[in-house]
Amino acid sequence: MSRNPGQTSQSPDAAHEAEAVLSFAGVSMRYGRAPETLRDISFSLAPGSFHFLTGPSGAGKSSLLKLIYLAARPSRGLISLFGQDLAVLPRQQLPHLRRRIGVVFQEFRLLDHLSAFDNAALPLRIAGKPAKTYKDDVAELLAWVGLGSRLHAMPATLSGGEKQRLAIARAVVGRPDILLADEPTGNVDQEMALRILRLFLELNRQGTTVLIASHDHDLVARSGMPELRLEQGRMFAPEAA
Amino acid sequence: MSAEAAQAFLARWRPGPLMPRGDARDAGLVFVIAVLCFFACLAALAALAADRAAGGWTAQLQGSATVLVRPQGGESADAAAARAAETLSGVRGVSEASALEKDKALALLQPWLGKAALTDDLPVPRLVTLDLDKDAPASAAELQEALKADNIDAVVDDHSLWIKDIVRAGLWARAAAIGVFALTAAAAAVIAYAARSALAARHEIVEVLHVSGAKDPFIAGLLLRRFAGMAFGAGVLGAAAAAAVGAGARALGGGEGLTPALPVAWIDLAALLPCPLLAALVAALAARFAALGLLTSMASKANSFSKDWA
Numbered sequence: 001m002s003r004n005p006g007q008t009s010q011s012p013d014a015a016h017e018a019e020a021v022l023s024f025a026g027v028s029m030r031y032g033r034a035p036e037t038l039r040d041i042s043f044s045l046a047p048g049s050f051h052f053l054t055g056p057s058g059a060g061k062s063s064l065l066k067l068i069y070l071a072a073r074p075s076r077g078l079i080s081l082f083g084q085d086l087a088v089l090p091r092q093q094l095p096h097l098r099r100r101i102g103v104v105f106q107e108f109r110l111l112d113h114l115s116a117f118d119n120a121a122l123p124l125r126i127a128g129k130p131a132k133t134y135k136d137d138v139a140e141l142l143a144w145v146g147l148g149s150r151l152h153a154m155p156a157t158l159s160g161g162e163k164q165r166l167a168i169a170r171a172v173v174g175r176p177d178i179l180l181a182d183e184p185t186g187n188v189d190q191e192m193a194l195r196i197l198r199l200f201l202e203l204n205r206q207g208t209t210v211l212i213a214s215h216d217h218d219l220v221a222r223s224g225m226p227e228l229r230l231e232q233g234r235m236f237a238p239e240a241a
Numbered sequence: 242m243s244a245e246a247a248q249a250f251l252a253r254w255r256p257g258p259l260m261p262r263g264d265a266r267d268a269g270l271v272f273v274i275a276v277l278c279f280f281a282c283l284a285a286l287a288a289l290a291a292d293r294a295a296g297g298w299t300a301q302l303q304g305s306a307t308v309l310v311r312p313q314g315g316e317s318a319d320a321a322a323a324r325a326a327e328t329l330s331g332v333r334g335v336s337e338a339s340a341l342e343k344d345k346a347l348a349l350l351q352p353w354l355g356k357a358a359l360t361d362d363l364p365v366p367r368l369v370t371l372d373l374d375k376d377a378p379a380s381a382a383e384l385q386e387a388l389k390a391d392n393i394d395a396v397v398d399d400h401s402l403w404i405k406d407i408v409r410a411g412l413w414a415r416a417a418a419i420g421v422f423a424l425t426a427a428a429a430a431v432i433a434y435a436a437r438s439a440l441a442a443r444h445e446i447v448e449v450l451h452v453s454g455a456k457d458p459f460i461a462g463l464l465l466r467r468f469a470g471m472a473f474g475a476g477v478l479g480a481a482a483a484a485a486v487g488a489g490a491r492a493l494g495g496g497e498g499l500t501p502a503l504p505v506a507w508i509d510l511a512a513l514l515p516c517p518l519l520a521a522l523v524a525a526l527a528a529r530f531a532a533l534g535l536l537t538s539m540a541s542k543a544n545s546f547s548k549d550w551a
Contacts, residue, residue, distance in 0.1 A: 069452055091540060092456070099454035109449050113261045117254065123453045125256060135251050143247075151250050170453075 020044035020080070021178060021209050022068060027077030029063055036075065037063045039233045045211065047177075050204045052220045053213040055230035061213040062106065064230065065180050068211070069103045070094050082177065099127055102171030102208075104181035108163045110155040116142065116166050117151040123174040138173060145169045145199065160187040168196065172203055179203060181212045185219055193219055259450065260443065260463045270435050271475045277428040278479025278520050282513045284420035286487045289509045291413035306384065308369040310340075311394040319343070321393065322367035328391045329371060334379025341368040369395075428520065429527040432472060436464050436528035437535050444539070461532035468528040469521040476520030480513040487513075 023044035030036045038060045045051065053061050066072040067079060070086070079086045081097055089097075102123075110119050118125075120142055124134045142148055145165040155163060164187055171179060179200070185193035197219055204210045211228075214220060220227055229236045308329065312321040322340035329338040341349075346365050373379055384397045440447060440460075450460055491505045 071448065071452060095451075095454045095456045098452060101452075103452050109445065111259075111446060111449060114257045114259075117250070118257045121256070122259075122449075125259075126450065126453050126455045126459065131254075131256055135254065139247060139251055148247060149243075151247060174454075 019046065021047050021082055023080045024067075025078045025080075027067065027074045027079055029060075029067060029072060030075045037233055038067070038074075038230075041077070041235050043228060043235060045178075045209055047209055048204065048207050050201070050210045050223075050225045051212070052223070052225055052227040053211055053230065054215060054217075054220060054227045056215065059230040060233045061230055062182055065103070065182050065211070065213055068178070069101050069180055070098055099123065099174060100177045102174065102176035102179045104164075104167045104171045104179070104184050106182040106184075106186060106213075108155075108167040110163060110166060110170075112155050114155075115151065116147055116153045116155070116158065116162075119155065119166055120169040120173055122170055127174065134173075138169075141169050141173055142166075146195075161189075161192045164188055164192070164196065168199060172208070176208060178209045178211065181210075181214075183214055184212060185214065185216050190218075194222070197223055258463075260439075260446065260467060263467075266435070266438075267471060270431070271471055271478075273431055274428055274472055274475035274520065274524070275478040275482075277424050277431070278476045278516055279482045280479075281421050281424035281428070282480050282483030282516055283486060284417045284424065285512055286483065286505060286509055288414045288417035288421065289512060290505050291411070291417060293506065294504055295411045295414060304373055304375060304378070306371040306373060306379075306381065307398045308371065308384065308388070309396045309398065310367045310369060311396075312367070313392075313394050318365070318367045322369055324391070325388060325393045325395055326369045328387055328393060329369060329384060332379050332384060332387045334374045334377050334383065335371050336374050337372040338369055341370055343367075425519075425523060428472075429523050432468055432524045433527040433531035436468055436531040439467075440464060440532050440535050447536070447539070457533055457536045458529075460536060461529045464528045464532045465525045469525040472524030473517045473521040476517030479520070480516035483516075484510050484513050 024041045027038060027041040028036050029038040041064065053064065055061055063072065067074060068081070070081075073086075082100060084093075084097065111122070114122070117138060121131075121134060121138045124138070125131070139148070139151060142151060145168060147153075147162060147165055147169065150158065150162060153162075155166070158166065164184060168181070168184065171181070181200070184196055184200075188196065193216065200210050200212065201223070308325060310318070310322045310325045312318045316324075319340070326338040326340040329335055343365060346368055347359050349368075350365065351359060371379075371384070381397045385395075388395045388397070447460055487505055487510050488507075491507060491510075
């Protein structure tokens with residue numbers, strides 16, 4: 001797959017829309033009757049691109065990610081994911097799209113009653129794959145993120161960094177087409193943050209489109225990857241950010 | 242963990258439960274379902290017994306009649322009874338008519354009057370017993386008319402006075418059946434409520450499962466299996482307790498049970514065997530529909546909740 005980090009458009013033409021894995025067109029979102037959290041957001045992501053989503057706390061980064069991983073709906077505008085218009089997509093079809101997306105939550109959201117191995121294997125199990133077909137792969141992945149010695153550990157016994165890496169392992173185990181991460185380095189030290197960044201870059205090199213919400217300016221600068229900046233619910237062009 | 246230890250872990254690894262196995266509320270729920278199953282089983286036993294009583298009495302009453310003959314003039318009682326039997330045997334709808342001998346008539350009176358009172362000069366009424374055609378039995382009016390035509394003074398008893406007991410037994414059966422239905426519905430409502438509560442309490446798990454690509458029926462299936470298993474165990478407890486009560490009633494009351502209106506039979510206890518399976522089925526359906534309803538509701542209200550709910 002061709003590498004095209006940073007291939008983004010905030011005023012996509014029709015041809016670019018057709019090849020984008022994700023595109024927003026005039027999207028707004030609100031919770032209940034509260035003021036709009038996101039306002040008139042338009043952008044698109046090319047396959048295999050790598051972006052940071054930056055902005056201060058409360059800017060709407062997590063809400064934007066929720067729209068992408070289909071946990072919330074826009075109050076206005078159109079979202080296209082993998083070429084599918086979400087406005088007309090039946091709810092029953094959403095799981096198929098979700099299986100193509102890996103999500104690393106800011107607060108990890110590991111299942112506390114399952115072992116590290118079970119947590120990492122969760123997407124494969126939900127996809128209905130037989131255990132014998134993924135056991136070795138999951139163990140190998142956990143070893144790759146440095147949890148090879150913690151297969152049986154319960155989340156409550158893991159450190160913050162270990163939980164973070166386990167959440168990442170769960171997000172990528174199904175080889176998603178898009179990886180979303182919400183403040184993935186917010187709970188780890190600088191060394192671990194760089195290690196996690198290298199992990200994301202490696203995944204991106206293998207073809208995964210990556211979007212990372214972060215306010216870690218140093219990490220963004222080190223990566224050299226473009227950023228989409230949100231402020232007060234509005235998105236600004238990278239040049240203006 | 243060494244490579245060998247990791248291999249050993251993988252060799253014995255089995256997927257853990259996607260929903261936590263249980264919580265402190267489970268014991269209370271099992272108790273409630275077991276109590277409902279217990280009463281439903283008792284109601285089922287009562288329905289079976291009442292139905293048997295009504296059916297038995299109906300068969301007895303519809304298949305026979307009794308005629309009390311009063312001799313007239315110088316005719317002896319035995320002769321009057323014999324003449325009445327002859328007359329009635331020719332009536333359509335009567336299979337057999339036979340005059341009850343004096344000894345048998347005295348035997349019928351003995352429980353009421355005592356043996357000492359049964360002297361030879363006691364005026365014993367003569368009875369004619371009739372076996373009626375099961376398909377087209379003669380009516381009391383037809384019998385009475387035939388007797389009157391042959392100038393025989395007699396009273397026909399077609400046992401219609403006892404019909405009220407049949408009706409009462411039938412009402413017992415109907416009430417018990419309604420009770421079974423009501424208790425089953427109550428159990429379903431309790432389980433549906435518990436399933437919704439369990440799902441709402443685990444909404445964070447549900448969201449992770451959703452984001453990981455789980456379909457609503459998959460998530461509902463997790464609750465379905467949990468509550469079906471719980472209800473099966475509760476059904477075993479409830480049915481066992483009801484069986485103990487039924488067996489006690491049968492053992493203490495003999496063939497008629499504790500009351501003639503509810504004659505429990507040993508075979509009735511076998512009707513309780515499906516209770517655990519029925520409880521599990523009701524629980525599975527209730528949990529599935531409740532879970533699917535809540536999941537749909539959660540999805541439609543995603544943006545209405547706080548950020549943590551969305």
